[in-house]
Amino acid sequence: MDTIFGRNKEEHPEPIKAEVQGQLPPWLQGILLRNGPGMHTIGDTKYNHWFDGLALLHSFTFKNGEVYYRSKYLRSDAYNCNIEANRIVVSEFGTMAYPDPCKNIFAKAFSYLSHTIPEFTDNCLINIMKTGDDFYATSETNFIRKINPQTLETLEKVDYSKYVAVNVATSHPHYDSAGNILNMGTSIVDKGKTKYILFKIPPSVAEKEKKSCLKHLEVVCSIPSRSLLHPSYYHSFGITENYIVFVEQPFKLDIVKMATAYIRGVNWASCLAYHKEDKTWFHFVDKKTKKEVSTKFYTDAMVFFHHVNAYEEDGHIIFDIIAYTDNSLYDLFYLKNLSKNFEEKSKLTSIPACKRFVVPLQYDKEAEVGSNLVTLPSTATAVKEKDGSIYCQPEILCEGIELPRINYDDYNGKKYKYIFATQVQWSPVPVKVVKFNIQTKEMLHWEEDHSWPSEPIFVPSPDAREEDDGVVLTCVVTSDPKKAPFLLVLDAKTFKELGRATVDVEMHLDLHGMFVPEKDLKTETE
Numbered sequence: 001m002d003t004i005f006g007r008n009k010e011e012h013p014e015p016i017k018a019e020v021q022g023q024l025p026p027w028l029q030g031i032l033l034r035n036g037p038g039m040h041t042i043g044d045t046k047y048n049h050w051f052d053g054l055a056l057l058h059s060f061t062f063k064n065g066e067v068y069y070r071s072k073y074l075r076s077d078a079y080n081c082n083i084e085a086n087r088i089v090v091s092e093f094g095t096m097a098y099p100d101p102c103k104n105i106f107a108k109a110f111s112y113l114s115h116t117i118p119e120f121t122d123n124c125l126i127n128i129m130k131t132g133d134d135f136y137a138t139s140e141t142n143f144i145r146k147i148n149p150q151t152l153e154t155l156e157k158v159d160y161s162k163y164v165a166v167n168v169a170t171s172h173p174h175y176d177s178a179g180n181i182l183n184m185g186t187s188i189v190d191k192g193k194t195k196y197i198l199f200k201i202p203p204s205v206a207e208k209e210k211k212s213c214l215k216h217l218e219v220v221c222s223i224p225s226r227s228l229l230h231p232s233y234y235h236s237f238g239i240t241e242n243y244i245v246f247v248e249q250p251f252k253l254d255i256v257k258m259a260t261a262y263i264r265g266v267n268w269a270s271c272l273a274y275h276k277e278d279k280t281w282f283h284f285v286d287k288k289t290k291k292e293v294s295t296k297f298y299t300d301a302m303v304f305f306h307h308v309n310a311y312e313e314d315g316h317i318i319f320d321i322i323a324y325t326d327n328s329l330y331d332l333f334y335l336k337n338l339s340k341n342f343e344e345k346s347k348l349t350s351i352p353a354c355k356r357f358v359v360p361l362q363y364d365k366e367a368e369v370g371s372n373l374v375t376l377p378s379t380a381t382a383v384k385e386k387d388g389s390i391y392c393q394p395e396i397l398c399e400g401i402e403l404p405r406i407n408y409d410d411y412n413g414k415k416y417k418y419i420f421a422t423q424v425q426w427s428p429v430p431v432k433v434v435k436f437n438i439q440t441k442e443m444l445h446w447e448e449d450h451s452w453p454s455e456p457i458f459v460p461s462p463d464a465r466e467e468d469d470g471v472v473l474t475c476v477v478t479s480d481p482k483k484a485p486f487l488l489v490l491d492a493k494t495f496k497e498l499g500r501a502t503v504d505v506e507m508h509l510d511l512h513g514m515f516v517p518e519k520d521l522k523t524e525t526e
């Protein structure tokens with residue numbers, strides 16, 4: 001596993017023609033853009049955690065049956081400072097570093113009393129986001145970096161906190177049918193309050209103000225945190241046609257620990273804690289009135305990162321998430337657990353479960369205490385408590401899946417049938433890609449020896465009628481030195497291989513990304 005996790009990957013900024021086998025659909029034209037950590041050693045210093053690695057963007061360009069591969073390190077300030085100093089000088093999730101040559105950028109005051117939280121990294125390694133014609137590399141801090149989707153060049157650094165008072169924001173924004181971005185971030189101890197803020201970024205702005213859509217960012221609503229100094233950590237949220245779904249889990253940031261992390265010489269990861277004695281609270285905000293549903297809905301303590309989808313049916317909100325019973329997942333990605341003795345050190349202690357919560361928004365207010373208010377056919381329950389709150393327990397849809405994707409354009413926020421995901425067994429590193437049919441519970445798989453697939457992305461065919469009319473794209477890295485990595489194209493209906501594009505490079509294992517159809521790309525001359 002050392003070749004996959006430990007070794008720095010070279011960038012290949014000039015397009016490399018991939019060797020295509022099989023038949024790629026002729027309509028598949030555009031760019032698959034993906035992001036993930038590619039460099040973990042700088043000079044004599046090494047990051048501790050896989051999520052710390054410097055962002056390496058890569059892309060597969062599909063053009064008239066041919067496929068071209070490119071990769072390029074994000075020239076973040078973090079990258080530039082580290083490379084210039086030839087050592088790690090910027091702190092990341094699992095590595096605390098002490099700045100020196102780049103003091104001006106990263107050594108902002110970090111006194112808890114003066115202004116709470118230190119300057120975070122702009123090493124945006126998690127995902128790709130789109131606003132109008134612009135693309136950004138994203139992470140979970142207040143920074144995003146604009147990129148050129150064709151050349152993968154790094155453009156402006158954008159600080160969310162200039163437009164909305166957030167210290168952290170998710171790397172999993174949503175898009176509405178008009179192309180607006182909806183994202184959430186946490187505002188920590190600002191004017192004596194800690195709150196979760198939902199904000200909206202329009203897709204395009206008037207020609208003369210073309211500079212940045214971010215300037216037109218609007219706050220949609222905010223949800224007060226249950227605790228001033230222990231806001232919940234969250235990696236994603238959900239949306240239905242009329243509601244925002246926010247799950248306040250007892251996996252929390254400890255703000256006092258964060259504010260003193262530099263002085264104590266500990267990493268950010270150590271400022272996250274699972275309060276397993278607490279509950280998990282559900283929040284539903286009406287998009288139109290911007291008001292939160294006042295009933296208190298909760299479930300048992302859990303840890304989760306990814307929402308799959310959410311929708312409304314007969315007065316209920318249904319939402320699906322991939323949940324764990326402990327907080328060990330992020331610990332398993334410490335590089336020391338991923339190299340030697342991988343089999344032993346990187347065992348999942350909690351298998352991810354795809355849980356469905358069915359939450360009745362409209363229910364008989366006279367219902368008896370102890371009665372289950374769910375009227376849909378599901379084993380999920382929502383039981384009325386004495387104090388009027390409602391205790392929800394999920395239906396388990398399936399187990400062992402992570403990095404879920406759906407047919408987003410047509411089914412996000414709507415009743416849906418298919419989840420495309422990776423499958424994990426005993427370790428958090430995926431070994432298969434799967435298609436799960438929620439109604440029939442049927443699961444189709446793709447796997448190959450020594451092959452480690454990434455998050456599968458569904459791309460609808462132009463004449464799609466059914467939810468699964470299209471293809472699924474996944475990047476596959478291999479642990480067999482004789483086998484080159486490839487981009488795999490599966491028929492989303494049958495999960496049979498349509499073709500693959502092999503590139504003879506050392507490819508990195510990535511995290512998330514998006515497919516950008518040709519029509520959504522500005523031509524080079526523009």
Ligand SMILES: CC1=C(/C=C/C(C)=C/C=C/C(C)=C/C=O)C(C)(C)CCC1
Nearest residue numbers: 051092093120126140141168268305511
């Ligand atoms: C730097 C930094 C953070 C980074 C978090 C990261 C980088 C999380 C990555 C999560 C992934 C990749 C999940 C995949 O499912 C925090 C804790 C938000 C806050 C403090 C500063």
Ligand SMILES: [Fe+2]
Nearest residue numbers: 172235306512
């Ligand atoms: Fe994610």
